[in-house]
Amino acid sequence: MMRSPTLGVSACLFRADSVLLVERARPPFQGLLSLPGGRVEWGERIETAVAREVEEETGLAIPRFAFYCLHEAIEPDVHAVIAVHRAAEAVAPGVEPVAGDDARSVRFVEIAALPGLAAAGRLTAGLAEIVAGAHRDHLLGL
Numbered sequence: 339m340m341r342s343p344t345l346g347v348s349a350c351l352f353r354a355d356s357v358l359l360v361e362r363a364r365p366p367f368q369g370l371l372s373l374p375g376g377r378v379e380w381g382e383r384i385e386t387a388v389a390r391e392v393e394e395e396t397g398l399a400i401p402r403f404a405f406y407c408l409h410e411a412i413e414p415d416v417h418a419v420i421a422v423h424r425a426a427e428a429v430a431p432g433v434e435p436v437a438g439d440d441a442r443s444v445r446f447v448e449i450a451a452l453p454g455l456a457a458a459g460r461l462t463a464g465l466a467e468i469v470a471g472a473h474r475d476h477l478l479g480l
Contacts, residue, residue, distance in 0.1 A: 343410075343417040347388040348375030349403055350424040350472040351396075356446035360395050362462075363442045364418045368465055370390060371447070371455060372462040373469075375420065376440065388423045396444050397436035398434050402426035406472045424472045449473055 350373060351358040358370040374395040378387040389405050403423040411418040429435075429446075437444040447455070452466035 341417070343419050345378045345384075346418045346420040347376055347378055347384055347391055348373035348409075348420050348422050349388050349392050349400070350406065350422070350469055350476070351392070351398070351400065351429050351449060352425065352473060352476050353429045353431065353446050355473075357449055357450050357452075357473065358396060358398075358429065359445065359447050359465075360437065360441035361443045363440055366411075366413070367462050369442075370462050371460055372465060374441075374444070377431055379422075384421050388421070395438045395441050397438065398429065398433065399465070400425050400429075406475065407468065411463060422472070424476055428476070 358374065360374050362370050362372055363370050374392045375388065375393040376395070376463060378384060385403065389400060393399050402425070404426055406422045406424050409420045409422050411420060435444045449469060452461065455461050458467045
């Protein structure tokens, strides 16, 4: 049986020095903290998929995203190519996310805490590095 990678999207949403993470409720990556995101549906544009996935998982309707990078998640039962984006603007104070059915929880996490969470095995692979770079670009207005 020939298998193909899954095309996915994810997004970095910042508030000051924090990033919005979801705790995955289902495999793959069940129980790990990750960026909000998921699969691109057949016939769906990537920019539409990222907005849809963010809203489904967090309840936040974000109007604009900027592409940041491609990330590959390759494990024994997973091969996903993920188009990582970042919200064009920071999430305003007082705007609170609500976990959708694909997420056990959703919360802002201090970016400085990500290396420790990664070392403890609580993050999806590569998340801390992706967020650090995307946050740098966000602060520079790129």
